[in-house]
Amino acid sequence: MLKPCFRAAAILMLALLAKVPVTLAATEAASTPPELSVEGGPPTVRLISDAQYLNAIAYIFGPDVAPSLHFPPLRRTEGLLALGSKSAGVTAGAVQAYEAVAQTIAANVVDPHHRSFLIGCMPKVETKRDDRCATQVIARYGRLLFRRPLSKAEVKAYVDIAGSDAETLNDFYSGLSSSLSALLVSPEFLYFVETEERDPHNPKNMRLTGQAKAMRLSLLLWNAPPDEELLEAAERGQLQTREGLSKQVDRMLASPRMESGLRAFFDDMFIFEGFNALAKDAIIYPAFTQGAVEAAREQTLRTVIDHLVARNGDYRDLFTTRHTFLNSQLSPLYKLPVEQGGDWVAYDLPADAGRGGLLSEISFLALNSHPGRSSPTRRGRAVREIFLCQKVPDPPPNVDFSKFEDAAHSAKTARGRLAEHATNPVCAGCHKITDPLGLALENFDGAGEFRRTEGNELIDASGSLNGVSFSDADGLGKAIHDSPEAPRCLVQRLYAYGLGYKPGTDQRAWLEELDKRFAAHGYRIVDLLHEIVTSPAFYAVTAPKSGEVVASNGS
Amino acid sequence: MHFHHSLALVATLFLLDAASAQPPGKTLGFTFDEWGYALYEMPGAAECPAGLQISDLDMFRAQYQTEEEQNQALSKHGFYLNRGPNGESDWLYPQLVTEPVVYREVQSKIAIGKNLDGTTDGKGTGKTCAHEKFVDPQGHPGVDNQMYRVLGCHAGWKKGGFLSDFVHNLLRNEPYDRLLVEISNVHDLQNDPDVTVSFYKGRDQLIMDGGANGGKPVPWQTQRIDDRFPEYIQSTHGRIENGVLKTAPANVRFAQLQVIRVPGEFRLLDMQLELRLTENGAEGLMVGYHDTDNWWKNYRKLGLGAPSVELQSGPGVYAALQRYADGRRDETTGKCTAISAAYQIHATSVLVVHNNDQTKSNPQVIAASGPAPK
Numbered sequence: 046m047l048k049p050c051f052r053a054a055a056i057l058m059l060a061l062l063a064k065v066p067v068t069l070a071a072t073e074a075a076s077t078p079p080e081l082s083v084e085g086g087p088p089t090v091r092l093i094s095d096a097q098y099l100n101a102i103a104y105i106f107g108p109d110v111a112p113s114l115h116f117p118p119l120r121r122t123e124g125l126l127a128l129g130s131k132s133a134g135v136t137a138g139a140v141q142a143y144e145a146v147a148q149t150i151a152a153n154v155v156d157p158h159h160r161s162f163l164i165g166c167m168p169k170v171e172t173k174r175d176d177r178c179a180t181q182v183i184a185r186y187g188r189l190l191f192r193r194p195l196s197k198a199e200v201k202a203y204v205d206i207a208g209s210d211a212e213t214l215n216d217f218y219s220g221l222s223s224s225l226s227a228l229l230v231s232p233e234f235l236y237f238v239e240t241e242e243r244d245p246h247n248p249k250n251m252r253l254t255g256q257a258k259a260m261r262l263s264l265l266l267w268n269a270p271p272d273e274e275l276l277e278a279a280e281r282g283q284l285q286t287r288e289g290l291s292k293q294v295d296r297m298l299a300s301p302r303m304e305s306g307l308r309a310f311f312d313d314m315f316i317f318e319g320f321n322a323l324a325k326d327a328i329i330y331p332a333f334t335q336g337a338v339e340a341a342r343e344q345t346l347r348t349v350i351d352h353l354v355a356r357n358g359d360y361r362d363l364f365t366t367r368h369t370f371l372n373s374q375l376s377p378l379y380k381l382p383v384e385q386g387g388d389w390v391a392y393d394l395p396a397d398a399g400r401g402g403l404l405s406e407i408s409f410l411a412l413n414s415h416p417g418r419s420s421p422t423r424r425g426r427a428v429r430e431i432f433l434c435q436k437v438p439d440p441p442p443n444v445d446f447s448k449f450e451d452a453a454h455s456a457k458t459a460r461g462r463l464a465e466h467a468t469n470p471v472c473a474g475c476h477k478i479t480d481p482l483g484l485a486l487e488n489f490d491g492a493g494e495f496r497r498t499e500g501n502e503l504i505d506a507s508g509s510l511n512g513v514s515f516s517d518a519d520g521l522g523k524a525i526h527d528s529p530e531a532p533r534c535l536v537q538r539l540y541a542y543g544l545g546y547k548p549g550t551d552q553r554a555w556l557e558e559l560d561k562r563f564a565a566h567g568y569r570i571v572d573l574l575h576e577i578v579t580s581p582a583f584y585a586v587t588a589p590k591s592g593e594v595v596a597s598n599g600s
Numbered sequence: 601m602h603f604h605h606s607l608a609l610v611a612t613l614f615l616l617d618a619a620s621a622q623p624p625g626k627t628l629g630f631t632f633d634e635w636g637y638a639l640y641e642m643p644g645a646a647e648c649p650a651g652l653q654i655s656d657l658d659m660f661r662a663q664y665q666t667e668e669e670q671n672q673a674l675s676k677h678g679f680y681l682n683r684g685p686n687g688e689s690d691w692l693y694p695q696l697v698t699e700p701v702v703y704r705e706v707q708s709k710i711a712i713g714k715n716l717d718g719t720t721d722g723k724g725t726g727k728t729c730a731h732e733k734f735v736d737p738q739g740h741p742g743v744d745n746q747m748y749r750v751l752g753c754h755a756g757w758k759k760g761g762f763l764s765d766f767v768h769n770l771l772r773n774e775p776y777d778r779l780l781v782e783i784s785n786v787h788d789l790q791n792d793p794d795v796t797v798s799f800y801k802g803r804d805q806l807i808m809d810g811g812a813n814g815g816k817p818v819p820w821q822t823q824r825i826d827d828r829f830p831e832y833i834q835s836t837h838g839r840i841e842n843g844v845l846k847t848a849p850a851n852v853r854f855a856q857l858q859v860i861r862v863p864g865e866f867r868l869l870d871m872q873l874e875l876r877l878t879e880n881g882a883e884g885l886m887v888g889y890h891d892t893d894n895w896w897k898n899y900r901k902l903g904l905g906a907p908s909v910e911l912q913s914g915p916g917v918y919a920a921l922q923r924y925a926d927g928r929r930d931e932t933t934g935k936c937t938a939i940s941a942a943y944q945i946h947a948t949s950v951l952v953v954h955n956n957d958q959t960k961s962n963p964q965v966i967a968a969s970g971p972a973p974k
Contacts (some may be wrong), residue, residue, distance in 0.1 A: 327809055327810035327811060327815075328811075331809035331810075331811070331815075331816065331818055331819075332809070332818045332819070332820070332821075334807060334808070334809060334810060334818060335810070336807060373804065373807065373821060373822045374807060376820065376821050376822040376951060377807065377818045377819060377820040377821045380820045380951070381951070382822045382951035382952070382953045383822040383953070384822075384824075384953055384955065
């Protein structure tokens with residue numbers, strides 16, 4: 046978060062600069078970084094994710110309206126599910142799922158319990174259609190769901206659905222439910238469609254419309270569609286000015302909804318959808334219960350949000366911090382008591398616990414293991430791919446695991462067994478990349494429980510990264526902490542996540558600039574977010590190429 | 601808020617005790633997850649040559665043998681449990697009912713348990729009444745477990761029986777029944793001449809693993825002391841001998857649900873634990889004497905449950921209880937008021953959380969009636 050004095054200065058400067066044409070100049074008065082030319086990409090069309098859907102419904106209608114839902118998963122692209130949303134279609138089966146959820150939500154909105162405060166008007170006769178009341182409801186919720194005002198023709202179409210069904214069913218609210226349900230299965234709601242328009246300051250170029258900027262901003266900061274105030278600002282053109290944009294950014298960064306946005310980002314970056322299908326051998330790991338699975342995911346997200354938002358901490362310290370959260374479900378895995386029973390408690394891990402940082406949390410260790418044993422290779426690969434944004438090639442399809450899994454193998458530890466791969470030139474190339482990192486985490490078994498020995502043999506947890514040697518998980522965490530790739534990777538992921546696509550080469554210089562600014566801010570993620578969402582680069586779009594179909598607001 | 605935890609093989613807080621020459625040792629925490637009557641079962645239920653107990657309903661049918669008599673009794677007294685001469689409930693007034701079928705008791709010489717009265721022949725002493733001793737399955741003589749004679753031929757209490765399963769599930773599923781045990785001041789897990797053994801009522805659900813039949817408790821989970829019940833904070837001494845904890849006889853009381861959700865209290869006089877410490881828990885015996893009056897007042901609540909399913913009748917149990925009482929002889933009447941019993945225990949290692957200084961520093965020292973057994 047910007048310090049108040051800096052923010053005040055920034056706001057003052059922005060006020061003075063409000064009428065200056067938008068450039069990539071710094072928002073801080075203290076320095077003037079070079080202006081960078083960013084071409085941007087085409088406007089995106091993104092399918093709504095489960096979490097975005099739930100947030101949208103909760104923020105528009107309230108938290109008790111939506112059922113639990115699981116729509117078809119998105120395809121992970123360039124390290125992020127969010128990028129997969131750009132190329133996701135909706136199958137016939139998925140339409141059924143969307144429709145079922147929509148009907149439930151709509152029925153809940155109009156039920157006797159909710160209608161008094163969600164509908165806002167009453168029909169003259171409950172058993173008949175009432176277009177006046179239906180129009181009010183459709184116009185209000187249609188705007189929030191479609192992230193833009195509905196045209197008169199659109200309102201009339203949805204009101205006609207409500208009226209027709211009300212007459213058929215002799216119930217105004219049932220008719221209204223049909224209409225709301227139709228709004229919820231509309232592509233206008235299920236897809237975030239960015240629209241562009243001619244830039245009045247530079248008519249040769251295109252720019253995102255205010256509504257599209259609002260969506261890009263809101264999806265990154267809140268993982269939700271724009272709220273009413275942001276929509277209003279967009280409709281009034283305020284997001285096209287620095288002052289207007291800054292005002293909304295400050296408001297959104299100060300909102301508790303930002304936690305939800307950051308949670309969604311890290312859940313995506315850490316590949317936590319893996320928890321949805323994570324299972325361990327219950328005989329080998331009895332403490333790895335379903336409750337522990339859910340708690341492990343939550344522990345890491347809590348730790349991250351607490352550190353980065355509540356404490357405004359240095360991102361890199363996440364790899365070394367002993368401050369975390371525990372609950373009773375995790376207590377057996379950590380062999381640490383939890384004072385508050387089922388509740389989460391802040392916890393400083395003992396110095397001799399052998400743990401510290403994200404890499405030694407159950408979530409990372411268990412997700413990147415086999416069902417019945419640890420996996421230095423998976424863990425090493427995950428460290429490189431998730432936290433350092435490096436690509437490790439997939440193993441060849443004909444890997445012979447028999448020697449590695451042979452219980453009678455003379456080597457009792459994973460290090461000894463992995464030596465088989467190291468001596469095989471086909472395998473050695475990749476294992477040299479992954480194993481020195483993963484072996485440093487061998488003091489944790491496949492469920493993440495601490496151990497000193499494997500097969501009665503003392504575990505050697507030494508390893509190295511970029512020439513830096515270490516002897517255990519603490520050392521690995523320190524090496525990642527000190528690695529310049531770690532914060533760079535975060536910038537890269539966060540920026541791509543916000544854009545909805547992998548930045549092109551034209552944005553490389555801008556990303557490097559963001560790296561510098563992230564470092565200058567002490568690796569504080571809220572400041573990084575502020576830099577991103579107040580930068581013109583974040584909203585830069587290319588003009589449509591000949592023959593290319595893009596969304597447009599018709600201007 | 602003071603925060604203390606106990607753990608065996610993991611990091612432990614070591615607080616220097618000013619009153620002691622050596623630092624306090626480790627503290628081990630446990631919760632009981634199996635706690636059932638020690639009933640030695642022989643192939644084909646050979647310990648019950650007369651067969652197994654019959655239910656109240658069968659007793660009713662034996663008491664009123666014709667359909668006409670049964671209808672008359674039901675018409676007059678309303679319910680088949682009301683078998684007293686004036687329709688009194690047979691569970692509330694068992695002494696008024698004479699069972700028409702003889703009570704089926706254990707006839708075996710072998711039982712699980714310990715020698716509680718110190719005699720080898722079971723002759724009455726000033727404190728006990730004459731009784732027949734058992735030999736334990738390993739051949740040790742002098743075993744006292746007269747409760748086995750009372751309940752050993754109940755199908756419901758045998759392994760897999762309705763009652764044993766029911767009580768087992770209560771113990772695992774109801775936090776009210778959560779008993780926490782701490783062994784503190786442990787300097788040697790194999791042999792330690794003096795350790796402190798404390799008992800607390802817990803307050804948390806057990807976290808179970810994903811195994812069959814509801815799973816087993818996950819070791820090393822957190823369990824909090826329910827300090828709303830200071831009366832269940834108790835402490836005594838014991839010793840560890842070749843990895844087996846042996847506690848000195850002491851009178852204990854533990855919170856325990858009776859029937860489904862009727863709060864009750866488990867009391868055991870001269871209670872001794874003999875538990876082998878294992879990697880993730882402990883197992884062994886809890887022995888002692890039940891005050892017959894207290895035990896019956898708890899036990900009769902089963903008559904409010906499903907007596908026909910339980911396959912037992914109240915008057916038979918009550919009469920056998922009086923007949924086999926062997927401890928706490930009343931000098932005035934010459935009758936014994938307590939009965940020897942043994943329980944088979946399995947405990948899981950847990951991390952006991954003290955939320956209150958009181959639970960750590962000032963447990964109620966329970967009356968120890970003798971030194972730790974050799």
